Amino acid sequence: MIDSPETLGYVPGQIAFVMRFGPKSRWRAGAIVDSSAERSQAVATRCALLIPRRGKRTRKLALHPALPADVVKSMLQAL
Numbered sequence: 775m776i777d778s779p780e781t782l783g784y785v786p787g788q789i790a791f792v793m794r795f796g797p798k799s800r801w802r803a804g805a806i807v808d809s810s811a812e813r814s815q816a817v818a819t820r821c822a823l824l825i826p827r828r829g830k831r832t833r834k835l836a837l838h839p840a841l842p843a844d845v846v847k848s849m850l851q852a853l
Contacts, residue, residue: 776824781834783815786823791843793822793852802827804852806843822846 787810795801804824809816818836825832837846846852 776833776835778836780817780836781821784818784821784834785810785814785816786821787811787814790820791847793847793850795850795852799851800827801825801850801852804850806837806846822850824850 786807788808789805790808791806793801793804793806795803802825804822806820806822809819809821816836818834820837820839820841822835822837823832824835
């Protein structure tokens, strides 16, 4: 679920993986990011930040910490 209650107060920390998307995708780019341990107040400790082709607001998708980046990339149909 995108922008779920688990991501409220999420502050990005270290980028773990960068994603690219095809020209027909609704997403322009994305990244799998670990949260900032000191500043983040969200329940989620790892999120996929997604930049849409239309609109200006970055979307957050909460991820399980053990979920491999290849699985997330496949779920979002990233290149």
